[in-house]
Amino acid sequence: MTGGADRRWRRLAALSWWHPAVTGSLRLATAATCVVALIHRLFWGLSSNTIAGENFFAYLTIESNIFFVVVWTISAFDAFHRQTDPRWLVLLRTVALSWTTTAGIVFAFLVWQAGERAIRIDVPWSDQLLHFFLPAFAIVDWAFAAGRRPAPWRVVPIVLAYPLVWAAVTMWRGTLIGWYPYYFLDLRQISGPLEFVLTGGAALGVFAVVSVALVLISRRRYARRGMRVSPSPRRP
Amino acid sequence: MGISRRTFFVGAGAGAVAVLLAACTPEPAPNPTTAAPTPTPTAPGPTPTALPAKPAAFVRSAWSTDPYARGAMSFTAVGSSPADRETLSEPVESRVFFAGEATSDRPGTLSGAVSSGERVAEQVGVAAANGERIAVIGAGLSGAIAAARLRQTGFEVTVIEARDRIGGRLHTLDDDAWPVPPQLGAWLLSPDDSEVQQRIALHDVPVEALDGELALTDAGSVEAPDAAPLEAAIAWAEPRPADAPLLDALTESGGDPDDPDTAAFLALLAATTGADAAELSAWFPPKAPDLQQEAAVGDLRDFVAGPLDDIKLLRSTTVVGIAYDDTGVSLRLGTGEALSVDRVVVTVPLGVLKDEGIEFEPPLPFSHRGAIAALGMGDVETIWLRFDDVWDTDAAFWHVVGGDAVIRSWINLAPATGENILVGRVGGEAARAFAQLSDDEALAAALASLAWFLPPAQ
Numbered sequence A: 001m002t003g004g005a006d007r008r009w010r011r012l013a014a015l016s017w018w019h020p021a022v023t024g025s026l027r028l029a030t031a032a033t034c035v036v037a038l039i040h041r042l043f044w045g046l047s048s049n050t051i052a053g054e055n056f057f058a059y060l061t062i063e064s065n066i067f068f069v070v071v072w073t074i075s076a077f078d079a080f081h082r083q084t085d086p087r088w089l090v091l092l093r094t095v096a097l098s099w100t101t102t103a104g105i106v107f108a109f110l111v112w113q114a115g116e117r118a119i120r121i122d123v124p125w126s127d128q129l130l131h132f133f134l135p136a137f138a139i140v141d142w143a144f145a146a147g148r149r150p151a152p153w154r155v156v157p158i159v160l161a162y163p164l165v166w167a168a169v170t171m172w173r174g175t176l177i178g179w180y181p182y183y184f185l186d187l188r189q190i191s192g193p194l195e196f197v198l199t200g201g202a203a204l205g206v207f208a209v210v211s212v213a214l215v216l217i218s219r220r221r222y223a224r225r226g227m228r229v230s231p232s233p234r235r236p
Numbered sequence B: 001m002g003i004s005r006r007t008f009f010v011g012a013g014a015g016a017v018a019v020l021l022a023a024c025t026p027e028p029a030p031n032p033t034t035a036a037p038t039p040t041p042t043a044p045g046p047t048p049t050a051l052p053a054k055p056a057a058f059v060r061s062a063w064s065t066d067p068y069a070r071g072a073m074s075f076t077a078v079g080s081s082p083a084d085r086e087t088l089s090e091p092v093e094s095r096v097f098f099a100g101e102a103t104s105d106r107p108g109t110l111s112g113a114v115s116s117g118e119r120v121a122e123q124v125g126v127a128a129a130n131g132e133r134i135a136v137i138g139a140g141l142s143g144a145i146a147a148a149r150l151r152q153t154g155f156e157v158t159v160i161e162a163r164d165r166i167g168g169r170l171h172t173l174d175d176d177a178w179p180v181p182p183q184l185g186a187w188l189l190s191p192d193d194s195e196v197q198q199r200i201a202l203h204d205v206p207v208e209a210l211d212g213e214l215a216l217t218d219a220g221s222v223e224a225p226d227a228a229p230l231e232a233a234i235a236w237a238e239p240r241p242a243d244a245p246l247l248d249a250l251t252e253s254g255g256d257p258d259d260p261d262t263a264a265f266l267a268l269l270a271a272t273t274g275a276d277a278a279e280l281s282a283w284f285p286p287k288a289p290d291l292q293q294e295a296a297v298g299d300l301r302d303f304v305a306g307p308l309d310d311i312k313l314l315r316s317t318t319v320v321g322i323a324y325d326d327t328g329v330s331l332r333l334g335t336g337e338a339l340s341v342d343r344v345v346v347t348v349p350l351g352v353l354k355d356e357g358i359e360f361e362p363p364l365p366f367s368h369r370g371a372i373a374a375l376g377m378g379d380v381e382t383i384w385l386r387f388d389d390v391w392d393t394d395a396a397f398w399h400v401v402g403g404d405a406v407i408r409s410w411i412n413l414a415p416a417t418g419e420n421i422l423v424g425r426v427g428g429e430a431a432r433a434f435a436q437l438s439d440d441e442a443l444a445a446a447l448a449s450l451a452w453f454l455p456p457a458q
Helices: A003-017 A020-047 A060-081 A087-116 A125-144 A155-177 A193-218 B082-088 B110-127 B141-153 B194-202 B228-237 B246-252 B260-273 B301-308 B350-354 B366-374 B429-436 B439-449
Strands: B057-060 B073-075 B096-098 B133-137 B156-160 B207-209 B213-217 B220-222 B294-296 B312-314 B319-325 B328-333 B338-341 B343-346 B359-361 B376-378 B380-386 B397-400 B409-412 B421-427
Touching: A020 A060, A020 A125, A060 A087, A060 A125, A060 A155, A087 A125, A087 A155, A087 A193, A125 A193, A155 A193, B057 B439, B082 B366, B096 B110, B110 B141, B110 B194, B110 B343, B133 B141, B133 B328, B133 B338, B141 B156, B141 B301, B141 B343, B156 B338, B194 B207, B194 B301, B228 B246, B228 B260, B260 B380, B260 B409, B260 B421, B260 B429, B319 B343, B328 B343, B350 B366, B350 B376, B380 B429, B380 B439, B421 B429
Parallel strands: B096 B343, B133 B156, B133 B343, B156 B312, B213 B397, B319 B359
Antiparallel strands: B057 B380, B073 B376, B207 B294, B213 B220, B319 B328, B328 B338, B380 B421, B397 B409, B409 B421
């Protein structure tokens, strides 16, 4: 990174560094928006009678966004009260953000694929928030807000473990109720074991790439020094 | 209202003639008024109130641009035959079943949709074991009928609908601005639709008879053109070694498609079948347009909602893929989800199948693909106009003969309902062009089509 670019990053980051209350408030707002979107999505699914209604809590997106709400709310209060996030919170934030971001990327790919066939997919605004806008905003937070320690590399296996467990449960449940949130988990939709391994591997690959990218972002040279400015005057 | 009155006189032959209407060239072309057909001399008659320049309300359909319809109704295209519809109604590996108007012997009708739904339910009943999970794609009339039958038989039925409403190509608008709810899809019944009429009566939907014709040129009313040139064309084609487009048969048999009389008939044919004469089979021509019809003038939604009562229905859920083998079927949804069932009934419009809106894995057999490719999907668009004023004519079917009107076929609901509502119908290439217009352009085109009903400039 050149000095000039470094300065630009710092200037951007300073937008939230100047007062931790800004960071905390934005995180609370993000979490609140996520709650509103989750509730809308629940009622949209129930009212439109889509399959989304009765399987609301079985979606990876919904599960990971609920986790995201919890983690982001904690990190909001953390921003109000602490200069640097504790290690366990950094770990949780990386994991939550990896899951929601990956769910968004995979969803965007699937909807784009359907659009290629000129099929119009009705995506409610809450789905767009949960899949696209909230993860994007949270990544900006991750990249620029101060007070974040470098994320540990061990988040990557943790991030990968959840979708594996989730997929196993979902495939078992699918044999009972006939519903699969991602088509490739239904073995009839794919040509055979090879395609299953390739598609599943690709999905896992996205999880891995996203989590690695988030860790790398947190380990940028200039990002390591970030400490929130204390709201109290005792800090120079 | 300060609207001046002008004389109309229904020609002596109007109403006695089977079918008629007038169109000129299908493409809009400058059309000098002198090119209008020679009007039959008419006697002075009662003076109707001229139509105002602006209707109090208007709505219109857009089936040709609707991704879940991709047309209004199927037609037997040149080179295809009713056998293609029978082929399409054959199950594939006892797993994938087809229904809908395109698979019936009464394409483009409510009766065809109903009978196909009953037929497919019987087919599934023969193939499936009790309690099996059956998906029905499409909550239109045929899907609803099929689902209700299957449910009665004891299957676990799920109906999947891409739109957020049910009804498919049966679409009653719910709008307080309209004393008669506009019907953007199927709503007309012929005398041979008696079974559907009885079903509709069960839902308390009022049905009114439409009767009488009025054919207008720029110079007054004329006799409604008759079907003779088309009948001659069909007779000419019948002994030929190969099928021919109806338009070619018409020309070869001495007819003139540019003749205002003949063009009028062709425009009505397009408005009722969705196809232009160049696309239609001369061997298997459509039934002559019926102008002794009944119209459903109430809310038809219960007609579909009734059978679907208590059946699991997923709305706003688009099926984009169907994977099947000898043990079951998996439906791939637009959101990337998958639904596993034992068998599936596909009732999507033929236009969706033709455009490969649903990908089949493995691909459908050649026989089915051949039938889907051979049959045609026609386009019909409808525009409803409500006026504040009345006009004095008892004719329900209005025809615009000659000139460059976009919409040549109109239904006047005033005699049947007492409400001043005109329903314009346009078919074929003209319908596709009409669907591309903005609302303002469409309204202007509709009113311009009614110009001869307007008072002459003072």
